[in-house]
Amino acid sequence: MLDLNQDIQYIKGVGPNRVKLLNKLGIFTLEDLITYYPRQYEDRSKPKKIAELVDGEEALIEATAVSKIAEIRTRRKNMTMYKLIVADQTDRCTLVWYNQSYLKTIFKYGNKYKFYGKVSKKTGQTQIVSPVYDNFEKNKNTGKIIPLYPLTYKLSQNTIRQIIENGLEIVDNKLEESMPQYILEKQKLISLNEATYKIHFPNNFEEFKKARERLVFEELLTMQLLLLSLKNQTTNSKQGIKFSKDAKMSDIINNLPFKLTKAQLRVLEEIDTDMESPKIMNRLLQGDVGSGKTIVSIIAAYKAVKSGYQMTIMAPTSILATQHFESYKQILEPLGIKCELLIGSTTKKNKERILEELKNGKIDVLIGTHAILEDNVEFANLGLVVTDEQHRFGVRQRSVIASKGKNPDVLVMTATPIPRTLALILYGDLDISIIDELPPNRKKIDTFAVTKSMEQRVNNFIQKQIEEGRQAYIVCPLVEENEEMKLKSVLEVAEQYKEKIFPQFKVEYIHGKMRPKEKDEIMEQFKKGKIDILISTTVIEVGVNVPNASIMVIEDAQRFGLAALHQLRGRVGRGEYQSYCILKYQGTSDVVRERMKVMTQSTDGFVISEKDLELRGSGDFFGTKQHGIPDFKIANLFEDMKILKQVQVIANEIIEEDPKLMNEKNKKLKKIIDEKLKQRIEI
Ligand code: ADP
Numbered sequence: 001m002l003d004l005n006q007d008i009q010y011i012k013g014v015g016p017n018r019v020k021l022l023n024k025l026g027i028f029t030l031e032d033l034i035t036y037y038p039r040q041y042e043d044r045s046k047p048k049k050i051a052e053l054v055d056g057e058e059a060l061i062e063a064t065a066v067s068k069i070a071e072i073r074t075r076r077k078n079m080t081m082y083k084l085i086v087a088d089q090t091d092r093c094t095l096v097w098y099n100q101s102y103l104k105t106i107f108k109y110g111n112k113y114k115f116y117g118k119v120s121k122k123t124g125q126t127q128i129v130s131p132v133y134d135n136f137e138k139n140k141n142t143g144k145i146i147p148l149y150p151l152t153y154k155l156s157q158n159t160i161r162q163i164i165e166n167g168l169e170i171v172d173n174k175l176e177e178s179m180p181q182y183i184l185e186k187q188k189l190i191s192l193n194e195a196t197y198k199i200h201f202p203n204n205f206e207e208f209k210k211a212r213e214r215l216v217f218e219e220l221l222t223m224q225l226l227l228l229s230l231k232n233q234t235t236n237s238k239q240g241i242k243f244s245k246d247a248k249m250s251d252i253i254n255n256l257p258f259k260l261t262k263a264q265l266r267v268l269e270e271i272d273t274d275m276e277s278p279k280i281m282n283r284l285l286q287g288d289v290g291s292g293k294t295i296v297s298i299i300a301a302y303k304a305v306k307s308g309y310q311m312t313i314m315a316p317t318s319i320l321a322t323q324h325f326e327s328y329k330q331i332l333e334p335l336g337i338k339c340e341l342l343i344g345s346t347t348k349k350n351k352e353r354i355l356e357e358l359k360n361g362k363i364d365v366l367i368g369t370h371a372i373l374e375d376n377v378e379f380a381n382l383g384l385v386v387t388d389e390q391h392r393f394g395v396r397q398r399s400v401i402a403s404k405g406k407n408p409d410v411l412v413m414t415a416t417p418i419p420r421t422l423a424l425i426l427y428g429d430l431d432i433s434i435i436d437e438l439p440p441n442r443k444k445i446d447t448f449a450v451t452k453s454m455e456q457r458v459n460n461f462i463q464k465q466i467e468e469g470r471q472a473y474i475v476c477p478l479v480e481e482n483e484e485m486k487l488k489s490v491l492e493v494a495e496q497y498k499e500k501i502f503p504q505f506k507v508e509y510i511h512g513k514m515r516p517k518e519k520d521e522i523m524e525q526f527k528k529g530k531i532d533i534l535i536s537t538t539v540i541e542v543g544v545n546v547p548n549a550s551i552m553v554i555e556d557a558q559r560f561g562l563a564a565l566h567q568l569r570g571r572v573g574r575g576e577y578q579s580y581c582i583l584k585y586q587g588t589s590d591v592v593r594e595r596m597k598v599m600t601q602s603t604d605g606f607v608i609s610e611k612d613l614e615l616r617g618s619g620d621f622f623g624t625k626q627h628g629i630p631d632f633k634i635a636n637l638f639e640d641m642k643i644l645k646q647v648q649v650i651a652n653e654i655i656e657e658d659p660k661l662m663n664e665k666n667k668k669l670k671k672i673i674d675e676k677l678k679q680r681i682e683i
């Protein structure tokens with residue numbers, strides 16, 4: 001039987017040295033090896049005539065040696081050049097290698113070979129340096145599509161290719177098929193064995209595409225089914241709370257100082273329906289910064305409390321929790337609903353009282369940070385849980401807090417704008433509501449992208465704004481100076497602004513490595529207007545609200561993803577003042593310019609995130625881990641959008657027909673999902 005877990009040391013060509021190098025690439029077993037997929041491919045199958053070669057291209061030629069190989073000592077020590085002249089019917093070409101004396105015995109005058117390499121025509125003659133080669137009738141290094149692997153450390157591409165080929169020889173088409181036959185047929189997918197071989201060694205690009213499609217499909221389908229199974233487990237297996245129809249959301253909506261947007265009303269309707277149904281609500285509320293998610297959660301809280309239950313909302317930082325606390329109190333306390341705040345800095349005495357009152361039901365709404373997760377926080381009758389997520393909390397964290405009630409409804413709020421199709425795979429365990437509209441009369445934030453030469457003018461502009469009474473944020477990518485990349489550290493920038501540029505203003509800094517208490521204190525002072533300019537890392541990305549801040553300067557803006565820039569920019573424009581975002585960037589590449597352009601032209605988070613995906617590819621978009629998406633081995637969520645959409649339709653059909661994957665025909669799927677569930681509790 002084929003043992004995929006066998007150690008790579010048993011594979012032909014892998015000695016102790018190579019074991020170490022392969023381990024560095026994360027390759028330990030035969031399975032790791034054959035799933036180490038190529039990053040790209042080189043088509044070395046179509047020969048060109050020498051006369052047609054273009055400077056700079058990589059090309060294959062078929063040519064006869066018309067000289068003997070010449071050994072030439074160069075002026076540089078230890079460098080010997082080997083030179084061979086070849087020709088076809090059209091022209092001659094010079095081939096050059098360095099320090100490879102064994103070549104002397106390889107090429108025979110008058111014999112025909114194939115060469116592949118990078119063409120140079122600069123010296124007036126056609127030349128290829130260090131080409132790979134084959135005898136004319138052989139197809140080892142040329143004559144086919146050659147896979148190139150992403151990282152190889154000290155292993156050459158040729159070596160790793162050979163090792164993988166040897167690995168596939170052991171596999172010998174004996175992989176157990178992982179997908180049910182009916183899905184393979186329906187989707188016209190090739191078998192796992194064929195795909196595994198052809199992803200490494202396709203004969204043409206058609207074969208490569210088929211192989212990749214099959215593997216991507218499986219990876220995405222598995223992920224989607226996993227999420228749907230989780231969702232099923234939480235919503236269908238248990239009885240949830242039926243909140244009262246008499247607790248009417250409209251009672252509170254009609255008393256708000258402003259009119260809700262259509263989008264807010266729509267999502268409230270969705271939430272209302274969920275809350276009144278006996279199913280457990282597991283809903284994602286997605287909406288741009290400032291789109292008014294908080295008020296939606298307050299209205300849901302009202303319904304929960306009026307139905308006789310407690311409600312809790314958890315935020316990622318104390319600053320945010322405190323801010324929510326104030327919003328909640330303002331609207332709910334006049335209606336006789338008691339709100340409390342529990343954060344890290346809550347005094348012991350206060351905390352004891354809160355815990356007591358929570359347990360005996362005197363407190364209706366608890367707002368807080370992770371402190372809420374602690375064991376000693378017990379509710380009398382928790383019915384609704386809201387999490388305000390700056391990025392994605394794990395499924396598990398959400399379930400810890402949910403376990404403090406008897407199957408409470410759960411609402412997850414996020415300001416990360418994710419295209420819907422992707423949201424289905426990032427938050428596939430949740431239903432989705434989207435607020436795609438900002439409240440009216442929001443001032444557009446004017447955004448400018450500038451280079452170093454504009455620095456003085458930018459500073460003058462900041463000065464003018466501060467003299468008019470406004471405040472400014474200046475954001476830097478890193479905490480410590482990084483010489484190599486010439487990035488500005490907060491500390492260095494703070495020093496500059498404090499001592500040299502704005503000695504007349506109060507300048508302070510804040511960064512992620514400070515203690516939470518210090519951070520809170522500085523934020524508090526900034527909120528109160530006691531600090532004019534706040535220099536920070538991305539810690540302010542979370543939704544702090546300082547309406548008087550009208551300028552945001554982002555240093556080295558090219559280092560941030562567009563989604564992050566958008567989030568940052570949302571920190572200004574929260575009050576009555578015209579606000580500005582200034583992106584200082586370095587670099588002249590097209591992608592950098594294009595990204596800056598997107599930011600100056602759009603303020604729509606969804607447009608920006610789609611563009612971000614397009615410009616960066618999902619690798620980077622999700623590679624930041626901030627979305628908590630597991631790394632895909634082969635799928636690329638942007639490029640594979642079409643497959644993702646198909647997968648979502650099929651996954652839904654499968655789960656609808658067979659929610660627990662108990663049917664015989666889905667046996668293989670169940671096996672994969674169970675395996676994944678075991679491996680990864682925290683997804
Ligand atoms: P989010 O949580 O989505 O970032 P908030 O709930 O903090 O947004 O709302 C931002 C601001 O807009 C708050 O001051 C809130 O009171 C206000 N707001 C919310 N909805 C509306 C609306 N429909 N009309 C006017 N102002 C609104």
Ligand code: MG
Pocket residue numbers: 290293294543
């Ligand atoms: Mg918010």
